[in-house]
Amino acid sequence: MSEQEGGNGSSKSSSLTNYEEALEALSSLIIRRTRADGSNFGDQFDVLFVYLKMLDLEEQISNMKIIHVAGTKGKGSTCTFTESILRNCGFRTGLFTSPHLIDIRERFRLNGIEISQEKFLAYFWWCYDRLKEKTDDNVPMPNYFRFLALLAFKIFAEEQVDVAIMEVGLGGKYDATNVVKEPIVCGITSLGYDHMEILGNTLGEIAGEKAGIFKDRIPAFTVPQPEEAMHVLEDKASKLNVPLQVVPPLDAKLLNGLTLGLEGEHQYLNAALAIALCSTWLKRTGNIGDAYLERTDTLPEQFIKGLTSASLQGRAQIVSDMHFKNDQSNELVFFLDGAHSPESMEVCARWFSLAIKDNSPDEMLFHRQLDNPKSSHDVVKMQHGERGAQRKSAPILLFNCLTVRDPQLLLPRLMETCADHDRSSKSVGKSHARQKTGTITDIVPEELKDDIEMSASNCEHSAVFSSLPVAIKWLRDRSQQNQSVRFQVLVTGSLHLVGDVLKLVKK
Structure with a gap:
């Protein structure tokens, strides 16, 4: 973001009062979400691309090397493992997750650290003021989560991250993060019954919404799923020529006697998915060759360090x-x-x-x-x-x-x-x-x-x-x-x- 572009934000970014003002402005965007037939979810998904134009983000997003992750359980953990692995491989990372536990800035991490208050305010006011100026009754301000997703794309573009790991907030098909047209790789974590008032009453319906992040011919990975959900994922993948692979839990022996940074047996499944996402990202971005991906008897030192040092508040x-x-x-x-x-x-x-x-x-x-x-x-x-x-x-x-x-x-x-x-x-x-x-x-x-x-x-x-x-x-x-x-x-x-x-x- 240039000095001129960031002028309004920079002038506001130093005081606690201004941070509270930003949180108040953000709170004003909270509205109730409904099933995918309302103006706030579903039919009006295309308005997100109007917001991208307003913020000049279209080209910047198309140039990002994005990992996109949806699912019911384990999204945050999988994204955290993924970010930690690639950071330990030497890449500059951007991580967008939700919700936050204490401070909104937890949702935006640069190289594993939540964004500073100064940077947050600069980018926040730049996006908020520009949208406030350009929106009207026909194209109103984006809702709370949509604004945060747009803000994440702005932050990661301006901070020139090597990889942006984007966690879906809700569902997938109509989620604000799904403006990504060509991610490098997609992941679907364990599926279950949640947000049924929005996503549907069956595992099949829920899986259909999550599979909405699949893109034509872009590789995707998932973990073992209930039969009903897996059938839908496979069907959606087939229609889009998506090479979909199922990964088994990580063998603890590959950690050389160490333990995962996130506790719980279920984390070995999330860790395995993260390894697949990282390996594919490294291959598709030209950082490793096929032989690297074929090894199943060992993990690189950077992967082990990333998995064992990962941390995430509020999970175990x-x-x-x-x-x-x-x-x-x-x-x-x-x-x-x-x-x-x-x-x-x-x-x-x-x-x-x-x-x-x-x-x-x-x-x-x-x-x-x-x-x-x-x-x-x-x-x-x-x-x-x-x-x-x-x-x-x-x-x-x-x-x-x-x-x-x-x-x-x-x-x-x-x-x-x-x-x-x-x-x-x-x-x-x-x-x-x-x-x-x-x-x-x-x-x-x-x-x-x-x-x-x-x-x-x-x-x-x-x-x-x-x-x-x-x-x-x-x-x-x-x-x-x-x-x-x-x-x-x-x-x-x-x-x-x-x-x-x-x-x-x-x-």
Whole structure:
């Protein structure tokens, strides 16, 4: 972006007040999305190309070397692995994902780091002011997500990234990221039931929307899918002459004894998809030859480093409450995962069940003491006598889902899977609320209370709190009152909930 072009943005980019003004302007673009027959989704998809002309982005996007990823589960993880691999291969990367957890700038990453506030504001106001000037009643301002996608393309074009990894926000066919006409390679992660009010009621319909990112003769990869979904993907690929390949989970042996940067068994599937996307991107951009792709017995060092160093907030993340950072006698640990579909609830429950075993109070305190024992006698004493007196653990569920999702579909899958792992999750804190401006409001709608209490009825203990801060305060109070207990809190059901919990516990 030239100095002249960026003048308006640059003059505004220095103050916190201006950042808040930008967020207010962005919030004004939030509108309700409906099925693919409304003016905001589907029929008016072509208006996106009008916006591209307004922003002079058509040629810039056509010159980008883009990796495009859709799916129900694992999109963010797959894109994160992909970005990390290519960055470690020496390329300048741009990564666009959604949603954000704490700050909108998380959605735009340059070389693995969220864009600076100064750059964000410069590009934001350049795009916003130009669109505001050129749109009218016939072509209104783009909605919230469409604007963010356009902003991502502007940022990556001006920052001259070598590769742009674009995560689909919703669906695929009518998603704002699908203005890309010739990506280098496409990926479809695991498919399941989500956003059914928009994408359709069957896996076939959902798969059809996701396959909307396929482009004529552009290679695509997916992971093993349910038969109904796979049939649709294969049919769509065939009609567009798309060479579609299915990748199996990554063999952990290829990591040379290391572990993936993102936790959970399901990540080996996302990692395998990322490897296929990166390998194909490298080949099609002239950076490697065919022989490289044919090797199945080893991974390049850069790939291993990328996979093992990847990080993503809110997915299988473990965080201790910073409220007690100076008080070692209190232990309140949050296990955060933004699962929000029935299938991802099962994956989340399996991860949590294993994670609380690996992070049991006995093991954690025992190893912490062994790091600095007073004497060899103390080590023997702890090994044989003291571990039985260590803290008990208390698994707790803090759950929330947006009003478009049914807690009675999500909670049973979560609880049943936890039970299969011989663990009981006591649901003591449920903060249900409507989504507002990308965050959780502090008011529980009266019409939701019956559904919440009904979905909690299968738990031994349950309670509904009026707001998330109240629920967190309850947990902190219990932790202080029961210092012999280590509270292990699973936070799931919504990425928005996870983001709001992170804001509170990291203060």
